[in-house]
Amino acid sequence: MHWQYVIPGYVIVFGGLAGYIWTLLARIRAVAEQVPEEKRAFLD
Amino acid sequence: MSDRTVISDARLVLRKDLRIERASKVVISQVVPFAIMTLVLFGFGISPDARVVLGEGASRSVQAQVAPGLIFIAILLSALLALSRSFGVESADGTLDGLRLAGLDPAGIFLGKAGAVLVQLLSVGVVVTSGAFLFFSVQVDWTIARAVLLVTTLGAATAGIAAAGTIYSALAAGLRVRDTLVPLLVVPVLAPVLLGAGQAADAALFGATVDGWPWVGALAVFALLYGWVGIISFDSLLEDA
Amino acid sequence: MSTALTGPSSSKASRVIGLLALASTAILLLVGLVLSPPEVDQADSVRLMYIHVPSAIASLYLAFGVTFIGSVIYLRTQSTFWDLMAHAGAEIGVMFCAFVLLTGMLWGRPTWGVYWQWDPRLTSTVISFVLYLGYLAVRKMDLDPAVRSRRAAILGIISFANLIIVRYSVQWWRSLHQGNTVGRDTQMDGLILFSFFWGILTFTLIFTWLLIHRFRLAWYEHQAGATSLDDAIAARRAERTPPLAGEAL
Numbered sequence: 095m096h097w098q099y100v101i102p103g104y105v106i107v108f109g110g111l112a113g114y115i116w117t118l119l120a121r122i123r124a125v126a127e128q129v130p131e132e133k134r135a136f137l138d
Numbered sequence: 139m140s141d142r143t144v145i146s147d148a149r150l151v152l153r154k155d156l157r158i159e160r161a162s163k164v165v166i167s168q169v170v171p172f173a174i175m176t177l178v179l180f181g182f183g184i185s186p187d188a189r190v191v192l193g194e195g196a197s198r199s200v201q202a203q204v205a206p207g208l209i210f211i212a213i214l215l216s217a218l219l220a221l222s223r224s225f226g227v228e229s230a231d232g233t234l235d236g237l238r239l240a241g242l243d244p245a246g247i248f249l250g251k252a253g254a255v256l257v258q259l260l261s262v263g264v265v266v267t268s269g270a271f272l273f274f275s276v277q278v279d280w281t282i283a284r285a286v287l288l289v290t291t292l293g294a295a296t297a298g299i300a301a302a303g304t305i306y307s308a309l310a311a312g313l314r315v316r317d318t319l320v321p322l323l324v325v326p327v328l329a330p331v332l333l334g335a336g337q338a339a340d341a342a343l344f345g346a347t348v349d350g351w352p353w354v355g356a357l358a359v360f361a362l363l364y365g366w367v368g369i370i371s372f373d374s375l376l377e378d379a
Numbered sequence: 380m381s382t383a384l385t386g387p388s389s390s391k392a393s394r395v396i397g398l399l400a401l402a403s404t405a406i407l408l409l410v411g412l413v414l415s416p417p418e419v420d421q422a423d424s425v426r427l428m429y430i431h432v433p434s435a436i437a438s439l440y441l442a443f444g445v446t447f448i449g450s451v452i453y454l455r456t457q458s459t460f461w462d463l464m465a466h467a468g469a470e471i472g473v474m475f476c477a478f479v480l481l482t483g484m485l486w487g488r489p490t491w492g493v494y495w496q497w498d499p500r501l502t503s504t505v506i507s508f509v510l511y512l513g514y515l516a517v518r519k520m521d522l523d524p525a526v527r528s529r530r531a532a533i534l535g536i537i538s539f540a541n542l543i544i545v546r547y548s549v550q551w552w553r554s555l556h557q558g559n560t561v562g563r564d565t566q567m568d569g570l571i572l573f574s575f576f577w578g579i580l581t582f583t584l585i586f587t588w589l590l591i592h593r594f595r596l597a598w599y600e601h602q603a604g605a606t607s608l609d610d611a612i613a614a615r616r617a618e619r620t621p622p623l624a625g626e627a628l
Contacts, residue, residue, distance in 0.1 A: 095417065095422035095423055095424075096421075096422050096423045096424035096489045097423055099424055099427065099485045099486065099488055099489055100412075100423050100424060100426045100427055100485075102485055103427045103430060103431070103481070103482045103485045103486070104408075104412070104426075104430060106478065106481050106482065106485075107430045107434065107478045107481075107482060108404070108408075110474065110477070110478060111585065114474055114589075115589070115592075118589070118592055118593060118596060119592070121596050122592065122595055122596045122599065125596065125599040125600055125603055126599050128599075128603040128606065128607070129599050129602045129603050129606060130606065133602045133605075133606060134599070134602070136460070136595075136598055305537075309517065309530050309533070309534060310517075310520075312522075313520055313521065313522070314521070315516075315520070315521075319513075319516055319517070319520075322509070322512065322513045322516060323513040323516075323517070323534075325509070326506045326507075326509040326510045326513065326541070326545070327510070327537075327541050329506050329545060329548075330544050330545055330548035330549075333548050333549065333552050334548060337552065356548065356551075360544070363540075367537060371533050374454075374529055374533065375530065375533060377526070377529070
């Protein structure tokens with residue numbers, strides 16, 4: 095019972111996470127091209 | 139810097155802003171009519187014929203029932219305009235930098251600007267409250283206790299709105315998107331003020347006044363908290379604005 | 380602090396956390412959706428709890444907590460790391476906050492009969508959501524990076540205070556009108572309890588992975604900005620070189 099609410103909830107959360115991760119990795123790759131290799135490691 | 143310079147600087151900025159208002163009459167001739175118009179719009183949104191049953195054959199119009207909340211929504215909307223005006227006059231000619239260059243204490247600038255907004259909002263509040271009584275036919279069994287609670291609520295709520303609003307306006311100062319950013323920042327912050335003021339005013343008009351005072355206390359704490367945040371943070375907020 | 384990179388978007392540590400998060404998610408789906416039994420009162424809608432509550436923890440406590448801590452440390456030390464961390468935390472927090480609201484509404488429909496109830500938690504969450512949308516808007520401001528970071532840090536601190544003010548004021552407001560909406564004290568079956576805690580573990584892992592990667596993006600953006608400035612300075616220097624060389628001769 096109530097699966098009609100459970101399934102959309104899981105689809106929203108895990109679909110949303112997958113979509114966010116996908117675009118996040120794409121953003122990282124796109125901006126990484128503008129950063130020379132030696133400046134990529136984080137040093138503070 | 140000593141406390142005395144903070145207060146005298148605050149008084150200078152306050153007088154400057156009120157003098158600008160006296161000359162331009164923007165709040166009186168534009169913001170106050172807008173506030174009255176929002177009340178009329180609420181009247182369109184809430185049917186004048188709808189009634190709430192109070193039991194024992196008594197009933198009250200829905201408009202009157204929700205009037206305490208509507209008063210503060212109208213004040214909040216007007217506050218957004220008043221804040222936009224208050225910082226519009228500064229950023230246009232870079233006068234905010236000018237005030238700092240003149241050696242004014244940032245805490246004084248904050249108190250002055252917030253004080254001027256408070257004075258303007260109080261006058262808006264008086265008009266809106268009277269307008270709500272008029273338009274929504276609010277009937278109250280007036281006692282001194284009720285009047286005192288209502289007036290204190292109005293004062294404490296507008297003080298909170300002025301303090302928080304001034305901080306967030308300074309945060310967005312010098313930006314092209316200021317006029318759209320400030321409402322986004324300020325409205326969720328002021329949600330507790332609206333909640334508390336609505337409850338306190340409801341107690342003042344229809345309920346038992348003892349139920350209203352804890353909310354007024356919360357409103358006062360909110361106003362003091364934001365006053366304190368403004369005093370300590372205005373220095374870094376105005377830097378390179 | 381330094382991170383060893385094996386590619387533009389991964390390091391050894393983040394890869395391990397990523398794999399753990401994936402495995403943990405698979406177990407959560409298996410236990411939460413298949414193995415655990417429906418609850419006595421709520422039937423299968425209890426399964427929404429395994430993602431709703433962990434999203435709330437990831438958003439309101441972990442992510443916005445990172446933003447608060449990052450903002451405080453940035454104001455004290457001007458540390459780029461914590462400035463970028465604060466930004467990363469807010470963006471991830473807003474996403475999890477959206478999950479909290481959506482799953483909360485889906486859970487509300489079978490529990491309360493309506494999608495939206497003026498439940499204190501749900502109401503204060505929607506206000507918090509807009510609060511941090513405002514924070515992200517400030518991070519996009521067209522300003523000098525140092526000025527923007529400072530203003531964002533101040534906002535990050537007061538937003539966290541607001542989170543608490545909003546939470547308690549809404550709770551107080553609602554407590555006058557009604558009691559607890561959902562009886563949370565009912566006896567929980569072992570597997571239901573396990574799924575619940577496994578959900579929290581899984582979302583903490585996902586959050587950590589996301590934070591590392593969102594931070595990396597912010598770091599690259601920071602470095603790309605600095606690099607283009609270096610290039611511009613180098614170009615201007617190059618323009619000046621011939622007369623200088625002539626003078627030297």
